[in-house]
Amino acid sequence: MVQSTIPTGSAPKAPAPSRRGLFIGIAAAAVVLAAIALDTTVVHVGSEADIRQQAFSPDGFGQAEFPRIQEFVRQRAAEASELAAAIEADREAAIAQFGTPASTGAILAVRVTGVAGEPRAGIHPLAVEGLPEDITVRVQTGPAINGTDLRDAPGDIEFGAFRNQIEYQNAGAGLNRAMKAAVLDPIDTANLTGQTVEVVGAFRLINPQNWLITPVEVSVK
Missing domain, CATH: 1.20.5 (Single alpha-helices involved in coiled-coils or other helix-helix interfaces)
Structure with missing residues (x-):
C-alpha cells in the first residue's frame, strides 16, 4: 500500500x-x-x-492693450463736423472710413472741441460749434466708465480669444480702467464745467443724433 x-x-x-x-x-x-x-x-x-x-487679469489686459487702441483711435478720428456730414451723406461709407463695424452698432472715432456743461452721472455734455443743433455730444469723464467701445474699436479683440463671456466683458472693463488712469485721472474732471476741452475718442453709432464718447485723449484749453 x-x-x-x-x-x-x-x-x-x-x-x-x-x-x-x-x-x-x-x-x-x-x-x-x-x-x-x-x-x-x-x-x-x-x-x-x-x-x-x-487666471485672466482684466487690468493687466487693459494696461497692455490701451496704448495700441489709443493710437488706433487717434489715427482714425475725424473732426466732428466732418464726421457728422459723412454720416448724413452715407452712413456705411462713414463707418468704413472712420470706424469699425460691430454687431451692436459700429464704433466711430472722432475728434471734437467744445465747452463742457454740467455733468450728470459722470458724463459731461459738450457744446460744439459747427455741428447741427439736433446732434447731442457727451463725453464720459467718470469716475465710472461704462461700455465696451474701446474694446470693440480696433475690431480685432474677439470673443473667441477668451474663455467665456465674463472674461470678454471684463476685458472691456479693464480697458476702461486703463484709459481712466492714463487719460482722466491726471486732469480735474470735477471742474470741467465751462471749460473748453478737446476730446479724441470713440462712440457707438446707434442713434446718429446722440454721441456718447469714451475718450482716449482729453486736453483742457
Whole structure:
C-alpha cells in the first residue's frame, strides 16, 4: 500500500506565476506610463504656456492693450463736423472710413472741441460749434466708465480669444480702467464745467443724433 506524503490537514500550494505572465504585466504597465507621458505637457514657469494657464487679469489686459487702441483711435478720428456730414451723406461709407463695424452698432472715432456743461452721472455734455443743433455730444469723464467701445474699436479683440463671456466683458472693463488712469485721472474732471476741452475718442453709432464718447485723449484749453 502506497501512503501519501502530504501532511494531514495541509492544503496543496498554488503554482507559482509563470515568467511569461510577469513579463506581460510589466509590458502593459510600461505602455500605460508611456501614454501618460505623451499626454502630459511640461510647462516652464514664465513661459507663454504658463502665462496662458494663469487666471485672466482684466487690468493687466487693459494696461497692455490701451496704448495700441489709443493710437488706433487717434489715427482714425475725424473732426466732428466732418464726421457728422459723412454720416448724413452715407452712413456705411462713414463707418468704413472712420470706424469699425460691430454687431451692436459700429464704433466711430472722432475728434471734437467744445465747452463742457454740467455733468450728470459722470458724463459731461459738450457744446460744439459747427455741428447741427439736433446732434447731442457727451463725453464720459467718470469716475465710472461704462461700455465696451474701446474694446470693440480696433475690431480685432474677439470673443473667441477668451474663455467665456465674463472674461470678454471684463476685458472691456479693464480697458476702461486703463484709459481712466492714463487719460482722466491726471486732469480735474470735477471742474470741467465751462471749460473748453478737446476730446479724441470713440462712440457707438446707434442713434446718429446722440454721441456718447469714451475718450482716449482729453486736453483742457
